Amino acid sequence: MSPKPAVRIERLSKSFGAFRAVEDVSFEVHPGEVFGFLGPNGAGKTTTIKILAGLLRPTSGRGEVAGFDVMRETREIKRRIGYMSQLFSLYADLTVEENISFFAGLYGVASERRAARRDWVLSMAGLGEHRRRLTGELSLGWKQRLALGCAVLHEPPILFLDEPTSGVDPISRRNFWDLIYSLADAGTTVFVTTHYMEEAEYCNRLALMNRGRLIALDTPAGLRAAHREPILEGRENRLEMVEPSLEDVFISLVRDAGGARED
């Protein structure tokens, strides 16, 4: 028997007027997995993540996060998740330490744990020496690691990351993913949206969205294997099955599903 899923949604839909941002989406995320959420712009990724984080109410369907209903129990959900959006959202006019202490207080980190959690964030983000600097003065890579640190101060079992690495250089991005992995190793479920295919490779499983619908859900290897194509290879012109890159899979799946939405 598998443990209770960290996230489960069933036939979830969300409309804004006539626009169907998310349509009839169902999937489960297992505890402790790194779950990648992919799709072109306007595919409904952010809307889905906002519903799961309790920021939006779904139009229909069911959803559970950490066992709580996304319709009725958003307060319980908010205590148990970390959330970091593409909009970098710490206070630029507070120091690194002040941001940490604010979010620790907001999430009710017990006072005896606060110092330890603060030191943990400072060291994981590599900001020990800069603890008294204004957050606005930090480089983007640092800000993002600090934002991640602030999102997990209360040690949430589930972490939602909405395009956390957009606009960051490759080295910072790699560092960031090292952090994600260490969190996942410690048992945190990580739900992450991304545009970067090499980041998709890091995920345990991938969900691919297009036009508000789920069009594929598998491991990266499984997705590639399912899209092997015969290609004439070598001097003898033998047919060989070649594994496409994830990017090829992604593009052909989106094309088969009617192409990306033009905004």
Added chain:
Amino acid sequence: MSTNGGARRVREMVIKEFRQVRRNRGLLRVIFVAPVMQLILFGYAVSTDVRGTATFVVDHDRSRDSRDLIEAFTASGYFRLAGGSERSRDLVRALDHGRATVGLEIPAGYSRALRGGDEARVQVLLDGTNSNTATIVRSYAERIVQQQSARATGAEESPAVDLRARAWFNPDLASRNYNVPAVIGAIMFLVCLLLTSLAVVREREIGTLEQLMVSPLTGRELIAGKAIPFAIIGLVDLAIVTAAALLWFGVPFRGSPPLLLAAGVLYLISGLGIGLLVSTVSNTQQEAFMAALLVFMPTILLSGFMFPVSSMPAVFQWITLLNPMRHFLVIVRGIFLKGIGLDVLWPQFLALFAMGVGLLGLASARFRMTAR
């Protein structure tokens, strides 16, 4: 989890808000310097006293009596000689060009008529563009002309009714004593309205509001976390501006300081509530700023700040009852000038309380942590 957790989250918000205010030098100026400067500016500018009105004189009589009359005008302090001539045309031109607001024309034979017991006529021409000033000036002029004629004829016979008006509470009838306390109300309202609405909308703009919305912070806690720091700032402003009004303008303060403080708290709650409501309908700081000004103008105009509520049409008088500033002005003027207490002012206190609670409640109801 308990109210305890809620209190802690509100405390964190308040601490955070003060840290941000402390780092924002522009905001510090708006909070601590601007109100005092506004008070001083308004204190001098918003004066309905009419003194030293530019007066153009045409004296056709050229007698001792006519000179006495002119002397009586200028000696009163209400009139200032801006020019004189022998031709009536010059007087008209002076009024047209705005060199004078009042024209005094004394016809030939004024002295004779005065002495002879006939009706002595003097013409006073007024620039009625500003009807308030004109009305006041006219009454001053009438009084002076009558006094002069009485003195010249030596008529000491007492009139049938001896009307002696005494102004209570503000014996000098100094408009500054009446206006400066009101300026305090206007400044506090503006500071509160603007700071609160901008503080919330700024968070929406930079994306931190979303971060707050995914946290366990409830809508009510967020509203409290925003309202408390700005209420404290508003009360500090009340103290600063009141001190400045007393020290700089020497406005009398006859009532109870704690009562003024209590009124300030109730009044600020309304201001904060409106500011928070503005923030719920604005997406950018510019929008919030515009909305705040749109609220501020009618609030001032319908408060009795400049135009007495009693001279408004009945419908507008009813509308002013929904204006927190109107009630606060009654309270501050009452406390400053009359020294009256809760026994008289309780309806205003009650109105402020009801409006404050209502507005804050409405703001927190509108402020949803989960969008539809």
